[in-house]
Amino acid sequence: MRITVLGNSGPYPRPGGACSGYLFEDGSTKILIDCGNGTLSRLQQIIHRLDDLDMIIISHLHSDHIADAMVLRYAIGINKAKGMISKSIPLFAPGEPKADFDKLQFQDAFIMKEISEDLVIHQNELSIGFKKMVHPVPCYGMTIEKNGKKFVYSADTKYCDQIFQLAKDADLLLCESGVLERDKTEDTAHLSAKEAGEIGMVSRVKKLMLTHFWPGYTLDEILQEAKENFDGELILSEEMKTYEI
Ligand SMILES: [Zn+2]
Numbered sequence: 001m002r003i004t005v006l007g008n009s010g011p012y013p014r015p016g017g018a019c020s021g022y023l024f025e026d027g028s029t030k031i032l033i034d035c036g037n038g039t040l041s042r043l044q045q046i047i048h049r050l051d052d053l054d055m056i057i058i059s060h061l062h063s064d065h066i067a068d069a070m071v072l073r074y075a076i077g078i079n080k081a082k083g084m085i086s087k088s089i090p091l092f093a094p095g096e097p098k099a100d101f102d103k104l105q106f107q108d109a110f111i112m113k114e115i116s117e118d119l120v121i122h123q124n125e126l127s128i129g130f131k132k133m134v135h136p137v138p139c140y141g142m143t144i145e146k147n148g149k150k151f152v153y154s155a156d157t158k159y160c161d162q163i164f165q166l167a168k169d170a171d172l173l174l175c176e177s178g179v180l181e182r183d184k185t186e187d188t189a190h191l192s193a194k195e196a197g198e199i200g201m202v203s204r205v206k207k208l209m210l211t212h213f214w215p216g217y218t219l220d221e222i223l224q225e226a227k228e229n230f231d232g233e234l235i236l237s238e239e240m241k242t243y244e245i
């Protein structure tokens, strides 16, 4: 299993960057996780045909995670109508806000499916599960497991018990660190880098990879804060870099 970071900014891109989007691959299986602005361009540098995607999973319907799905629907819909793409792509997303969920569809580009905590997706040997995080809109963190290996993506979340449960014993935890401690308030809907480190430590993850960087921070201050709580293998995600799980 491996993951390529298409974009790691949030909630808007740094100059030249892109927002949340990750290509997960296992053998020939290809899953796009989140589709923030700037990620479709990057995705097409890696895959030759959009119908090579087995599915798309959207953690939540905030713009920095779905903006390029709005144009991906054109790419798939139009190429399907022209006979250049053979199939609609299954797209899993939270059903709320309903107006945003409904807006994703265009010319049957997607086979729309709602995420719930009960949902388990089986794709070849992969098992994909979900846990609801704490965020202003319904948002699901996810696990992808195969043969005892476990990949976890936090999605966007406040500090909560659920992220510790989700992350437990992960081989790789891809964890948002949208803020630094100095900017946290009661209303902050994101994890700080320090909290991400704590989650990685307590959940005994083998590798902790941070993402969802606010362009106003330097990468060094994010790294230093996360290090305060985590003494394992700590990675700052890099766009267009592929990581083995
Ligand atoms: Zn976000």
Ligand SMILES: [Zn+2]
Binding pocket: 060, 062, 135, 156
């Ligand atoms: Zn969000």
